[in-house]
Amino acid sequence: MTGEILINVAPREVRAAVVENGVLQEVLIERASRRGLIGNIYKGRVSRVLPGMQAAFVDAGLERTAFLHASNIAHKPHEEAPDREAELDIAECVHVGSELLVQVLKEPLGTKGARLTTHTTIPSRLLVMTPNGNGVGVSARIADDVERERLRASVERIAPPDSTAGYIVRTAALGASEDALRAEMMFLQELWDSIEATAGRAKAGDPVYEDLPLPVRVLRDLVRPDAEVVHVDSEQVYARMREYAERFVPWLAPRIELYTRVSPIFDLYSVEDEIERALRRKVPLKSGGHVIFDQTEAMTTIDVNTGSYVGHRNLEETVFRTNLEAALVIARQLRLRNLGGIIIIDFIDMEIEEHRNEVLEALSARLADDLAKNHIMNVSPLGLVEMTRERNRESLGHVLCRACPSCDGRGYVKTPETVCYEVFREIMRQHRQFEARELLVLARPEIIERLLDEESASVVELEELTATPIRLQSEGMYAPDQFDVVVM
Numbered sequence: 253m254t255g256e257i258l259i260n261v262a263p264r265e266v267r268a269a270v271v272e273n274g275v276l277q278e279v280l281i282e283r284a285s286r287r288g289l290i291g292n293i294y295k296g297r298v299s300r301v302l303p304g305m306q307a308a309f310v311d312a313g314l315e316r317t318a319f320l321h322a323s324n325i326a327h328k329p330h331e332e333a334p335d336r337e338a339e340l341d342i343a344e345c346v347h348v349g350s351e352l353l354v355q356v357l358k359e360p361l362g363t364k365g366a367r368l369t370t371h372t373t374i375p376s377r378l379l380v381m382t383p384n385g386n387g388v389g390v391s392a393r394i395a396d397d398v399e400r401e402r403l404r405a406s407v408e409r410i411a412p413p414d415s416t417a418g419y420i421v422r423t424a425a426l427g428a429s430e431d432a433l434r435a436e437m438m439f440l441q442e443l444w445d446s447i448e449a450t451a452g453r454a455k456a457g458d459p460v461y462e463d464l465p466l467p468v469r470v471l472r473d474l475v476r477p478d479a480e481v482v483h484v485d486s487e488q489v490y491a492r493m494r495e496y497a498e499r500f501v502p503w504l505a506p507r508i509e510l511y512t513r514v515s516p517i518f519d520l521y522s523v524e525d526e527i528e529r530a531l532r533r534k535v536p537l538k539s540g541g542h543v544i545f546d547q548t549e550a551m552t553t554i555d556v557n558t559g560s561y562v563g564h565r566n567l568e569e570t571v572f573r574t575n576l577e578a579a580l581v582i583a584r585q586l587r588l589r590n591l592g593g594i595i596i597i598d599f600i601d602m603e604i605e606e607h608r609n610e611v612l613e614a615l616s617a618r619l620a621d622d623l624a625k626n627h628i629m630n631v632s633p634l635g636l637v638e639m640t641r642e643r644n645r646e647s648l649g650h651v652l653c654r655a656c657p658s659c660d661g662r663g664y665v666k667t668p669e670t671v672c673y674e675v676f677r678e679i680m681r682q683h684r685q686f687e688a689r690e691l692l693v694l695a696r697p698e699i700i701e702r703l704l705d706e707e708s709a710s711v712v713e714l715e716e717l718t719a720t721p722i723r724l725q726s727e728g729m730y731a732p733d734q735f736d737v738v739v740m
Contacts, residue, residue, distance in 0.1 A: 255479045259467050259493075260517050261486035266466045269523045270474060276526040278474075278587050281651050282466040289314070289356040289366055290644055291375070291463035293447060296320075296354040296368070297456035298346045306342045309365075312354055313457030316365035320346075320354065324369035326384040353451050353460065359645040362549060374440055374447070377472045377500050378425040378433060379407070381440040385418030393423040403428070410434045417444070424476070436500070468496050473623070475504060483520075485511040530588050531649055535581060541574040543581055547649060551594035554582055558600060571600045572607040579611050583618035592624065592643025601635050612637065658731040666733040668702045671695065675703070676714060678737045683718040688739040690721045695735035700726045 258269040264285065270278040282288055294312035298320075301308045309317040322340035346352065358367035374381040388407045390400045403421045410433060411419065425433065451460045464472060467489050475482060482504075484490045490510045497505040511517045518524045529535070535543045541559040545552065556578040558570060582597060597615075602608050608631050615637070619626050624642040631637055655661030666674075675693055682691060693703070703711055703724055715722050723740075 255476065257470060257475060257479065257482045258511075258517050258520060258523060259470065259482065259484040259486075259489065261467070261484065261489050266489075267518070268466055268470045268474075269518065269521075271521050271523070274521055275584070276521060276523050276588065277584060278590075279523075279527055279530075279648060280466060280470070281648075286651075288463070288466070288645065289359055291356065291373075292459060293353060293355045293372065293451075293461040295451060295454040295456055295458045295460055296352055298348055298350040298352070301342055301346060301348055303341075303343050306340055308342055308346050310352075310354060310368055311457055312366075312368065313459065314360070314366055316360060318354070318356070318360075318366040318368045319364070320368040320370070324357065324367075324371060326370045326372070351456050357644070361643065361646060362650075373420075374444055375422070375472065376436045376440055378422055378428050378436045379440060380420040380422060381437075381444060382418040382420065383416075383444050386416070387418050389418070389420045391421060391423045391425075394421070394426055399426060403433075406430045406433055407437070410437060412441075415441075417441075439500075467493055471496055471501065471504065471508075475501075477503075479504075479507065482508045483511040483517060484508065485517045526588070527648070527652075530585065531653060535585060537574065537577050537581060539574055539577055541578065543578050543585070545585065545589070545591070547589075547591060547647065551596060552591045554595065554597045556582075556597070556599050568603055568607070571602055572604070572611070575599045575602060575607075575611045576614055579615040580618050583615055583622075586619070586626075586641060587622050587624070589649060590624075590645065590647045592641045592647070595639045595641060597637040597639070599631075599635070599637060658733070665731075668698050671699050671733050671735060672702055672707050672710075675699070675735055675737065676710060678735075679714055679718065679722065682737050682739055683720065686739045688720050690723055690740040691718070692723050692725060692738040692740055693735065694725050694727045694730065694738065696730045696732055697726045697728060698732075699735060700724050 255270065255272045258271065260267045260269075265281065265283045267282075268280040269276055270280075294314075296310040296312035296318070298308050299311045299317055306322040308320045310320050312318050322342040322345055325342075325345045352370055353372065354368040354370055355372050356366050357369045360366045370384070372383050374383070388404050388411075390404055394400050394403070403425055407419050407421060410430060411417075419437070421433075447461045454460050463469060467484065471482070471493060482493070484493060487510060490508065493508050494505055497508055516524075518527075533545055535545065537543065537559070542557055544555040544557070546555075556575060558574050578599065585591075586595070599611060602611070612628065612630070616628055619628075622641075624644075626639060626641040628637065628639040656663075659665045675695065679691055679693070682688065693700075695703075711722055711724075
């Protein structure tokens with residue numbers, strides 16, 4: 253697999269696109285008005301303790317108070333951590349007014365505040381330092397047992413004897429030398445020392461440490477050895493990325509290139525068009541079928557349909573081929589749209605168990621490269637596939653869009669016929685309450701056209717019933733189901 257990363261820098265927004273084999277796989281967006289919070293560390297003060305939820309609300313200087321669950325509170329080295337969540341007691345961990353160092357675990361989502369933890373982690377490209385942890389862990393994505401043991405032994409050997417921190421070896425450390433690991437370990441220790449010093453001076457609500465900006469964070473977290481090139485269209489950001497790469501990832505520095513063409517960088521591989529399509533509800537399949545994505549607050553539901561695809565052999569084969577193609581599309585769209593939480597997939601019913609297994613395997617295999625943790629269940633008795641995907645930041649749709657002001661986020665509006673009947677009822681209501689020389693109806697052009705055409709007889713009947721002239725006026729700025737009846 254070959255990959256490229258495109259970074260587009262605008263005055264108030266930075267976007268990064270991950271492209272694999274010429275196909276857009278992931279989009280990350282960071283705006284000046286809404287900088288990403290994950291990984292940031294703050295000095296927080298507990299504002300409320302909720303024993304019934306085993307949680308506390310913490311004022312960390314963010315827009316809304318943040319949420320801290322008892323399971324996300326680190327225990328001091330001399331304390332024995334409880335084995336089961338049931339044994340946790342938030343009242344013994346914190347109290348109102350307590351000040352503590354907290355790190356953002358999940359972005360604020362919808363009306364919910366950020367999720368916090370005191371299990372602080374400081375990442376570099378090869379390692380993650382856990383100041384409150386101990387021991388050495390190795391990323392599960394490193395499958396080779398020999399390499400896993402080599403990396404574990406190397407980190408244990410080079411860790412200072414008096415160190416109280418733990419370390420996690422990241423996937424990018426595959427094949428890394430002991431010198432490279434030692435250099436990053438020293439950098440992380442220096443960084444943590446500076447964070448502790450800043451925290452000691454900080455007041456409640458002050459930021460203590462902010463994670464790297466998006467372009468540099470992409471180099472740290474997303475770029476893999478098989479990446480061909482990283483294109484960036486800003487000289488200033490290009491210089492900063494090169495500086496970071498030359499210090500921490502020397503092999504990557506020559507692959508960072510300044511994009512200087514006349515056409516916008518996101519015109520490459522039709523990235524802009526792909527982002528626009530990722531905001532649509534319906535995704536067509538090459539076979540003629542389609543997949544429908546519906547995102548709600550509780551979960552995301554995905555429905556697979558054969559559409560115009562009729563197959564060539566028999567119904568079961570048609571269904572299987574459609575589901576197989578849909579599984580690959582769904583895996584890509586989950587990552588591209590950054591859909592998380594509970595996800596329910598309604599594949600077309602398959603009678604043959606082998607076909608069901610193949611579809612699940614295809615979905616699982618395609619999600620293997622997804623950095624967000626996911627868990628896929630077997631097909632349920634109702635024929636549904638239940639899965640979860642880690643949700644730590646807003647979906648693409650929530651970042652780029654807002655609820656439609658016309659339908660208030662319902663996804664539909666009343667038909668012109670329905671609005672006309674509401675107009676008639678409002679006319680009768682106004683007639684009973686007021687004496688009028690004339691009634692003026694204001695509505696969208698399509699509503700007025702219907703009142704003058706299909707419903708003209710009803711309008712005449714109302715004029716006779718109320719003994720009042722009814723005048724119709726078109727208002728192009730009105731919402732589709734908005735109208736006013738004015739007594740003149």
